Amino acid sequence: MKKVLSLVLALALVLGCMSIAGAEAPKTKLVVWSFTNELQGMIEKYYAPNHPEIEFEFQIYPTDGSAYETKVDNTLGVPDAAVSEEAPDIFTLEAAFVKHYVESDFTGNLKDIGFTDDELAVAFPVMAQIGQNSNGIQKGLSWQSTPGVLMYRASLAEKYLGVKSPEEMQEKVKDWDTFLETAEELKTASEGACKMVCGSGDIWNAYQYQRSQGWVVDGKLNIDDELLDFEELCKTLEQDDLTQKAGAWGETWFAGMRGEIETLCYFLPTWGLHYTLKPNCVAGWDAENPDSEENIKNATENGTYGDWRLTDGPVAYSWGGTWMGINAAKAATADDTKKAAMHDLIKFFTLDDDFLTQYAADSGDFVGSAKAVETILANGGTPNPFLGGQDHYAIFAKAAALANGSLMSEYDSTINDLWDKFVTTPYTKGEVESVDDAIAEFKNQVKSVITTIDVD
Secondary structure (H helix, E strand, O other): OHHHHHHHHHHHHHHHHHHHHHHOOOOEEEEEEEOOOHHHHHHHHHHHHHOOOEEEEEEEOOOHHHHHHHHHHHHHOOHHHHOOOOOOOEEEEEOOOHHHHHOOOOEOOHHHHOOOHHHHOOEOHHHHHHOEOOOOOEOOEEOEOOEEEEEEEHHHHHHHHOOOOHHHHHHHOOOHHHHHHHHHHHHHHHOOOEEOEOOHHHHHHHHHHHOOOOOEEOOEEOOOHHHHHHHHHHHHHHHOOOEOOOOOOOHHHHHHHHOOOEEOEEEEEHHHHHHHHHHHOOOOOOOOOOOOHHHHHHHHHHOOOOOEEEEOOOOOEEOOOEEEEEEHHHHHHOOHHHHHHHHHHHHHHHHOHHHHHHHHHHHOOOEOEHHHHHHHHHOOOOEEHHHOOEEHHHHHHHHHHHOOHHHOOOOHHHHHHHHHHHHHHHHHOOOOOOHHHHHHHHHHHHHHHOOOOEOO
């Protein structure tokens, strides 16, 4: 009897220990904030199923009315709130405000959670540069790279310019002087029916990457000489009637994509191909079944599906992106297990070769790891029927390798808007006598809005 009791007690003790051991291994909680549900969906699909040891809590705050930035500022900017359970461990940053946060104390050095120089070297330089502060500290990494190229209608290029290949088209747009010459040739050949671009503003995102320095240098406002050339180009495009004289994101812009009016070129990045040009290539695009035979047939017969091609254009550039950053306060207080979890999650989505090649195959998105892009190209690339079978990865890869992310500053969004409003618009439309007069007013506006840089 005693032996039976001993065995029962021993078994109970073992089971109890197992139960206690299980209770002593709680999940590591990661709070993730973003301004869209994109990252949440990626985590739930690709990461969480293989990491049951992680408990995720997601919070989505839209960027409308700066709600997301306000929430981040009001949480991460307050010491007690920054380390609370509700505060994010990891949060996303978009191009419009990424520099503001990597220059702040809110975001932590990724090396503080275990990233090494060898790991960071895998990222495309342009995206890594944007995720660095002015001291070169890496505070953000992106799972995507957003290089931009020139996208054009193949049928219009052949009809009016005799162009039969992307290589021939590149010769027509290899620099801005040639681009302007081609715009004049197009006007003559089409008798004014076909325009080179929708509006002069379309070229801004590309042209600004031609600068040798950004808007702020050593704390002072810098107006690069390239910007003066930009104004002359825009004025010629406007006054010689070489554009549709309309802005981006308006009905005229989209009408050119659908082929309802003849617009030859669009300067767009990776996301512009998949999420702007393609779904707007025809009226009635079926967003629920984009790859169905019926949808593609309609888009081909009644729209411009299959008629688009990519080429480098006058300059390599980047437009947009989403970076993952860490809460500096919570990273500083996290134990080794949590730091490792933060490191592993960010590394998986931004640098992991296996994941990024799979994600590229699933989504068509252009990823942020140069190594993963090399793998994708080595495996045959990504022939795209929307582009007549052209491999968009091969074209984007060249731009991603050449674009200079060090030009971006935390003030770009504000200064870009002021430059357009007080220089480009009035000068190209002839509302001011000289570009110098326009720049003088621009400087006054910058001085009144931004007090942390030297304008004089």
